[in-house]
Amino acid sequence: xxxxxxxxxxxxxxxxxxxxxxxxxxxxxxxxxxxxxxxxxxxxxxxxxxxxxxxxxxxxxxxxxxxxxxxxxxxxxxxxxxxxxxxxxxxxxxxxxxxxxxxxxxxxxxxxxxxxxxx
Amino acid sequence: xxxxxxxxxxxxxxxxxxxxxxxxxxxxxxxxxxxxxxxxxxxxxxxxxxxxxxxxxxxxxxxxxxxxxxxxxxxxxxxxxxxxxxxxxxxxxxxxxxxxxxxxxxxxxxxxxxxxxxxxxxxxxxxxxxxxxxxxxxxxxxxxxxxxxxxxxxxxxxxxxxxxxxxxxxxxxxxxxxxxxxxxxxxxxxxxxxxxxxxxxxxxxxxxxxxxxxxxxxxxxxxxxxxxxxxxxxxxxxxxxxxxxxxxxxxxxxxxxxxxxxxxxxxxxxxxxxxxxxxxxxxxxxxxxxxxxxxxxxxxxxxxxxxxxxxxxxxxxxxxxxxxxxx
Numbered sequence: 109x110x111x112x113x114x115x116x117x118x119x120x121x122x123x124x125x126x127x128x129x130x131x132x133x134x135x136x137x138x139x140x141x142x143x144x145x146x147x148x149x150x151x152x153x154x155x156x157x158x159x160x161x162x163x164x165x166x167x168x169x170x171x172x173x174x175x176x177x178x179x180x181x182x183x184x185x186x187x188x189x190x191x192x193x194x195x196x197x198x199x200x201x202x203x204x205x206x207x208x209x210x211x212x213x214x215x216x217x218x219x220x221x222x223x224x225x226x227x
Numbered sequence: 228x229x230x231x232x233x234x235x236x237x238x239x240x241x242x243x244x245x246x247x248x249x250x251x252x253x254x255x256x257x258x259x260x261x262x263x264x265x266x267x268x269x270x271x272x273x274x275x276x277x278x279x280x281x282x283x284x285x286x287x288x289x290x291x292x293x294x295x296x297x298x299x300x301x302x303x304x305x306x307x308x309x310x311x312x313x314x315x316x317x318x319x320x321x322x323x324x325x326x327x328x329x330x331x332x333x334x335x336x337x338x339x340x341x342x343x344x345x346x347x348x349x350x351x352x353x354x355x356x357x358x359x360x361x362x363x364x365x366x367x368x369x370x371x372x373x374x375x376x377x378x379x380x381x382x383x384x385x386x387x388x389x390x391x392x393x394x395x396x397x398x399x400x401x402x403x404x405x406x407x408x409x410x411x412x413x414x415x416x417x418x419x420x421x422x423x424x425x426x427x428x429x430x431x432x433x434x435x436x437x438x439x440x441x442x443x444x445x446x447x448x449x450x451x452x453x454x455x456x457x458x459x460x461x462x463x464x465x466x467x468x469x470x471x472x473x474x475x476x477x478x479x480x481x482x483x484x485x486x487x488x489x490x491x492x493x494x495x496x497x498x499x500x501x502x503x504x505x506x507x508x509x510x511x512x513x514x515x516x517x518x519x520x521x522x523x524x525x526x527x528x529x530x531x532x533x534x535x536x537x538x539x540x541x542x543x544x545x546x547x548x549x550x551x552x553x554x
Contacts, residue, residue: 112236112239112240112343112344112345113343113344114338114339114341114343114344115240115243115344116239116243116344117335117338117341117344118335118338119240119243119244119246119247120243121331121334121335121338122247122331123246123247123250124331124334125327125328125330125331125334126247126250126251126253126254126327127250128327128330129254129323129324129327130253130254132323132326132327133319133320133323133324134313135313135315136259136310136313138259138263138301138304138305138308138310139259139262139313141301142253142262142263142266142301143253145266145293145297146250146253146266146269149269149270149273149289149293152273152285152289153273153276153277156277156280156282156285157280157344158341158349158351159280159281159282159351160280160281160344160345161281161345161346161347161352162345162346162347163347164281164347165281166281166282166283166448167281167360167371167372167373168283168370168371168372168373168446168447168448169363169364169370169371169372170370175347176281176360176372177280177281177282178351178352178356179356179359179360179372179373179375179376180351180355180356180359180376181282181351182282182284182285182373183284183373183376183377183381183384183385184384185282185285186282186284186285186287186288186373186377186450186452186453187377187384187385187388187452188388189285189288189289189292189293189452190288190292190388190392190452190455190456190537191388191391191392191395192292193292193293193296193297193300193456193541194391194392194395194396194540194544195391195395196297196300197297197300197395197396197399197544197548198395198398198399198402200300200301200304200548201398201399201402201403201547201548202402203304203308204304204307204308204402204403204548204551205402205403207307207308207309213308213310214313214314214315
């Protein structure tokens with residue numbers, strides 16, 4: 109067995125930070141949400157990584173099996189995924205309404221229009 | 228592990244490397260359609276990774292949600308906002324880059340205090356989880372520990388999560404429910420005979436599979452959340468191929484809205500009934516004379532409630548996005 113060591117956590121942190129970068133650096137609102145989605149999956153993956161046990165198997169009771177992976181992170185994360193898609197849908201609905209109001213989904217252009225209106 | 232057993236450590240590392248490559252492509256790509264498709268692939272590979280890490284229930288959910296429903300919703304948003312590609316140059320921006328490098332370095336520094344990946348002696352495995360693994364067979368009487376924890380030990384939590392899904396759906400109803408004039412979405416795929424026939428063959432199978440996942444969740448991987456999204460995926464496929472008008476004839480607006488609320492109400496009602504029978508809120512022991520039988524009934528009912536709400540919310544959200552007309 110290849111010893112993964114801490115590699116799993118590091119790869120997940122790289123994914124998380126890439127998602128965060130997209131959220132901060134890109135001005136397109138759909139692209140931001142894609143970044144947020146990547147960030148979210150990375151966080152979920154971090155929890156599942158913590159729950160893994162070397163010799164363990166899927167947490168379904170069965171005769172003759174001694175070790176199971178930790179079921180608690182699985183429970184928390186599977187509900188988080190479904191909640192995640194519901195909240196992403198809410199964000200996408202806001203994007204659609206913003207497009208209706210401003211005619212663009214670029215954050216900087218929306219900010220410029222707001223600034224011009226205030227003057 | 229011994230020879231002959233697949234080395235999951237290696238698979239794990241390779242899949243993670245794939246994911247890093249895909250996110251890098253997402254950062255560099257200016258084409259939004261491509262970026263959304265890559266997100267779908269990202270989710271599918273994540274689901275494989277969850278499988279490798281023994282989280283079968285999570286893998287199920289991620290495959291149906293990430294690769295199916297959220298991709299479709301994002302594509303519809305692109306169509307509604309006429310988004311094709313980002314207008315700006317995609318050069319790396321130094322400020323944000325510096326920020327995420329610093330945060331990432333701090334987080335990686337933090338991992339040095341963590342137990343190594345897969346360590347059976349990690350503190351997270353020795354307290355609460357150990358008790359669930361040892362006792363749930365006797366106390367709840369069903370093999371799938373994830374379902375025991377989700378439905379019974381942490382039933383409050385799950386009730387909360389179901390309510391959040393319900394609330395998010397109300398938000399989308401408010402934002403997109405307003406009718407407006409404009410061009411209706413066409414049913415372009417209807418004339419594709421290969422798609423039509425394969426969809427007709429697949430849809431009943433997907434729906435039966437969803438029911439299996441719903442009611443077999445006590446014994447194998449599955450449960451209300453997974454079944455709900457799989458069932459909704461079948462309707463999404465139907466709508467994509469045959470058009471919204473035909474789909475809405477089968478799944479009318481009013482019953483769909485009632486189902487969105489009905490699932491949460493069923494969940495809450497189970498809690499109220501257990502209180503009326505003398506127990507605590509969501510204490511299923513009181514549902515039957517034998518506590519283990521009571522747990523069975525309770526989990527079956529609340530999983531049904533979750534399944535109904537999740538399926539109805541996903542279908543309703545999808546319909547709202549499709550019904551919205553282009554300006």
